[in-house]
Amino acid sequence: MLAYYFQLGLRSLRRNPALTALMVMAIGFGVAASMITYSVFRAVSGNPIPGKSAQLFTPQIDSWGPQQNLKGEPAEALGYIDAMALMRAHEAKRQTLLYPVQLSVMPGGNRDLPLNANGYAVTADFFTMFEVPFRYGSGWGAQDDDTRASDVVISSELNQKLFAGANSVGRALNLGGHDYRVVGVASHWNPRPRFYDLFTTSGFADEPDIYMVFNRALDLQMRTGGRNSCRGSLAYTTWQGYLQSNCVWITPWVELDSPAEVASYRSFLTHYAADQRLAGRFDWAANVRLRDVMQWLDYEHVVPPESRISLAVALGFFLICLVNTIGLLLAKFMRRAGEIGVRRALGATRGEIYTQYLVEAATVGLAGGVLGLLLTATGVSGVGILFQPEIAKLAQLDFSLVGLTFVVAIVATVLAAFYPAWRAAHVQPAWQLKSS
């Protein structure tokens, strides 16, 4: 019976081409606008590390005080003194410090010009905490942090450029005039948003080329290649002076497995800040934060406002298209009141009429879905006009988006058809038969 209703639906679509085209286009445009903006929103608001986002925390300590902090919130990164204190205390199972570095690979082999290699100075736990996948080798160990080893982990892309993709573990590399040894080659790894460095990036940068030992970078007096934020009048002139200043530039991360560990780490942070007050370094009450990955993404406003506004506008647009569809379906169904009257008089129940018109609406929805899918495919390739290239390329037409487009188109149209179909089912057969 449903198949028959479906055929009737198709026939009815052909009977009123203008009205049908209008409905199909309204649904198609509405669905496409919603899906295009949703694909971007989905990409930027996703969880970059689903398995562990609730176990990874970034500690913040207010080292600027109430006059200079961010409206009561501590700075979004740590200075050298606090970062090293957290590292030495070792209160978490795993912990890492990181800051961006900009390096250059010296010419050699068949390259006669230097090559940029941007990445991060990190500590050993970085690779295990963030589950970095390796193609060759692995990260370095905690003892290499202590011996301030010249070890580096490089990306597959850099490995391809420098070593033609071969297993380069153990090979030497000259970066900015200093020799390093490759200990690992990471497989493609670029979580988006880049939760671990929102202090410098907006969350959607290209994959880093290189990871080096944090302590080694400090030894080489390597300044941060990213953001550096200071307060007040700055008096330092040397590297040591810089390290002791109130400038913040290091992002810390800790891994805490249970609520008890989180509570205990939080109280450790509070005690640390209180101790600094006792020691005379701070003259304000302890002001610390411990946010997990999702809280951190939220606090840092990773989702660009364009994404939310355009999604809201697109949904509003879809809503209007649906209201439009309700009106047009009503007109379309009621025009066939006579036909309904005959069917009812011949014994069709209200339920059957109801089913028939809902199926007909679903047919419209299906056609709208097909149009919507075409428009979405075109639109997804054109989101570059609205978003930065690095965000635009996140919007992809994958299987789930295709499915969602159809489901949304059909479900929305069927919902819109409830009222018109109800009106159709309540047509009085006697009245219709009498007047004609």
Added chain:
Amino acid sequence: MTLHPILAALRKHKAGVVLISLQIALTLAIVCNAVFIIGQRVERVNRPTGLDENDLFLVSQQWVGAPGGDDPAGVEKLDVMQREDLTALRNLPDVASVAPSNSIPLLNSSWTGALSLKSDQKFEKGITRTAYYFTDEHALATLGLRLVAGRAFTAADVQHQGARDQRNRPIVIVTQALADKLFPQGGAVGKVVYTDGSSAPSTVIGVVARLQTPASGSFGNDFAWNSTLVPTRLDANFARYVVRAKPGRRDAAMHAVPATLYAVNPMRVLDDDSVKSFADIRASAYRADVGMAILMGVVCLILLCVTAAGIVGLTSFWVGQRHRQIGVRRALGARKVDILHYFQIENLLIAGAGVLVGVLLAIGLNMWLMSHYEMARIPLLYVLTGVLVMLAIGQAAVFVPARRASNVPPVVATRAA
């Protein structure tokens, strides 16, 4: 014609009337706000930076294996390297003028600080936020800035320092906006300010008409015109050069830059983005704004079409339904124009109800956007224009079906239904 028969007829079609009104209301709400957003974005994108933007481009480059710039010897070495680059670029045939600078408007890489009239002032009251441009005596000519008071930098004014060195800044040039803020009584030239709470005074030697800060995002909105020029070359393992090409020779000059710099010193990194025209910098800074305006524009256009089409569709249906009644009215003496007016007034009533609700929705949506995003209050003019446009679209959409109705011949009344 009295309204009574129209209202009575509308009561028979509650669902259709409610749907069209609702659609007009929602359309008005969204279109008003979307057009307002477009207007704001366009206004933002069209603000002049204060630069003469034609023929201007920026070179960003990084040396490899260069000194760190934290010790005096390293700073001197870096400064020599930078001056070699500047000389080589200035000697290019298509180049008019070159100045080193840590940034340029709309680049979104800024060194910000604060100016105050008293020394040792903390980041509290009485300070004015600013963005610094560290540059040299060629700055004004290269950037194309207009000096409105005082004098420009001379070669003798120019110092150099490590990029992280916190050195005194004996003289500065500020923008008119900054001067007005610091010295509301005027006469900024010759006055003393203190930078970043420093205890060493800086004398204002000149005022330029306008110069935007590098921040194009919301972060810089509060002090978008508060720029300070400092006659200092910053020495680090990277450097930026602002280049003004001779008129119409920008592309040729840009093309010549990489080879020239590599010839001076091959140990450096220049990638695809290293030589960038100011037009490209502007386009990438405002990409989201332009994109937003286009998106909103397209949505508005489709929305208005959908709404108009909806009105046409539903009115056509009503005309079909009342075919016979129209015939009866015509037979009883109504003129064609009476029938036309009937449908036009009916639409005006429905659209009128719709825009009344729509105005409330538009203001509500605007308030929601204001509370969640940085959005200004929508001027009443936008809403009123929106109301008129919606009513006009309603009239335009109803015209074709209404004329078809007016063409129903009176003889229809005599035929059996």
